[in-house]
Amino acid sequence: MTGNEEQSCFHCGLPVPKNSSYSVTIDGKEQAMCCPGCQAVANAIVDGGLTSFYQHRTETSPTARAAVPEVLDQLTLYDKPELQKTFVSTDEKNVKQAALILEGIVCAACVWLNERHISALPGVIEFRVNYSTHRARVRWDESQIKLSDILQAISAIGYLAHPFDAGRQEAVYKKERSNALKRLAIAGLGAVQVMMLAVALYAGDYSGMDAGLENFMRWVSLFIATPVVFYSARSFFSSAWRDLKAHQLGMDVPVSLAIGMAYAASCWATVTRSGEVYFDSVTMFTFFLLAGRFLEMGARQKAGQAAEELVKLLPAMATRITAEGDETVAVTELAIGDKVRIKPGDSIPADGIIVEGRSSIDESLLTGESHPLAKTIEENVIGGTVNIESPLVVEVKKVGEDTVLASIQRLLDRAQTEKPSIAKTADRVAAYFVGFLLVLVSAVYFWWWQHEPDQAFWIALSLLVVTCPCALSLATPAAMTAATGSLTRLGVLTTRGHALETLAKVTHIVFDKTGTLTKGRLALESMNVFTDIKKQQSINIAAALELGSEHPVAKVFLQQASTPNEMIAEKIEAISGLGVTGIINGIQYRLGCASYVEAIDNISTNLKDNPQHTTEIYLADEKNILAVFFLSDELREEAVETIQSLKVLGKEVWLVSGDNEAAVSYVAGQVGISNSRHSMKPQDKLDVIQELQSNGEIVAMVGDGVNDAPVLATAQVSVAMGSGTQLAQASADMVLLSEHLPHLVDAMKMAKRSVNIVHQNLAWALGYNLLALPLASMGYVAPWMAAIGMSASSLVVVLNALRLNKSVDV
């Protein structure tokens, strides 16, 4: 089984390292595994009798991390009552309930696996995973099982669960959603019924109908339309009232006016047995408008949940140093001035300043910088970042709402409430239009009242109905919602309203290098050995020295080393930012950058034939340099194709990076970008973009790090990578969740199409109104024609927008 070349791990799909011998018997067949983590997970799945997971899954699972005992120990802290206070609710005696965020869910089979595995635990009463939100709700009997056991069981099958406080946002969302659904349902069902009766009434108008029956049908329509107007359409009335109180003419003003007047007039007509009824139009509008708002709300909530997920970056517990010794407290209990101890591998609980120790900090979650930063006393650390090397004592400076993480969340929240500028224009136009319309309707009514008093009311009403700016108000949101929806399905999340619109007009696309065009992950490109040592052997030595380190360089060696690695290093000592030393079989080895190895050993590391775009790591024993490793950042496979397609679309592509010249020009050459700038600080990047902008160009920036965040905010439209930093994602208008660069091209095409459709819609709506207005004022439009015209124009707009829902590649 292990002799085959190019074997991939049955569980996670990564290549199985040579000489490894992990395997699991699944459904009677031996399957190779890449690492002990995957093996343990697969074993747990087999033991649980859940192997049909492998049949049903549509994506390979994420690589399982070998369970570290300390991490499992930490989970037991979740059993502490003071911590549970924030996220656990007690239903009845011993029965508790908590909400979890699940990491690692890639397909529906994962949901099944989790539900089956956890529900089977004794004491678990209910375990439900929501596939759309990747959240789970668990109810358990405290007397039989502990929360930490449940969390451990989840990690045993290769997923990670974080408890979170669901009450905050989830409850609000759920209420908003179910209210919207109820309104929508009542409007929809009502509209169907009323329209059915309306067809009969129109037919009756044409070929004659029994007066009693007609009257009966009108009353029934009135009966059905009443809840639609007073319940479903209430939100329009209340927001119109809000607008009026603020002395504005928003889109909801004409909408409510049209709904209200048409309803009132129809009621009048029903009671007095005269004129025409418009219950069908009233209910249909309400339904269409509500449907549009419901879809909009869905997109907004999805983005909001992404923001909520940020919370889990903060550890739930912290170790506080008090006079009586260390105590474990919930992060929410930390106060400014508290001193907390942070073990290597732990997240920092709050923003603060280091008062003891020195270590390197992985800020990649916030900055995207793949190299950890060395930090020492008096330096600031940010909550949510990870301490890597040695223990630290940090004095807390900011907690809760004041932390960097919280400010990012606020940024996201604000970003989500923005409206596309084209929609704003439509609203402004509509406001003038409404004002103009109201004046006109009054004038027309007055004129007809003097000439033909009988007709005056009906003509004024026809005018109001026929010119209802519903189509105008639907034009942009319908198209944008449809486009946003189909992009989200591709894995491109649009977080800001204007993004699509601007993306369609972009002339220049500026890429960041690390993490955007490349994977942002180091890989061993080549190596040289200088003595008779074997290549694999030197990798094994390096891996032994780096064992247990979180440094990205360490991961390269640990991946490449043969398993099991017979080299075992003792007395490992890491010098932050320079290298690591340790003793293997009595020989002291050093691994690190040139200056580190040279300084101690007095050996020259001067080399000629090194590839210039790489990072060099040297391995030396007490006397000689044994090997040099060239590490480089791997290019994304689809990068070349994407740049080509963007060029075909007529966009100019730039590469702007903080990296050195050699690395940047190497990547630029690989993907075929001729305009590249290197060694750019964030300020320089900003200057480049502003210079382009001052020439009237519209710039899209694609990046991932926090150093990109200001640039992302400056560019007219910005795209952050899904694996990028939260700060970058917060400043970006769109997030490429799929990490698949060609989707950027799809998004561009989609943006172009949706802007076209918005223009078509606006042209249609305005054209229709301009045509109908004079006709209706002159009394040529019968009320029933007005109703059909108005409905048809809205319908055309919606159907036109729905064309965007089709596959993006068309």
Next chain:
Amino acid sequence: MEILYILIPLGLLVLGVAIWGFIWAVRTGQFDDMEGPAYRILMDDDDIRIPTRHPENTPKQQDSKK
């Protein structure tokens, strides 16, 4: 056409039932997850009852190649 005087109120009754049903569905969380249940029905515990699935000749999983 007199039958309409009965049929239309009957229709209203059905409408009422439909609305009640919908509100019930919203209340009990039937709309909370719009994607998961579609898959959930495909994955069940009836493996033993499917005759083709013997441990020996399990068809090779296509996703292991990915």
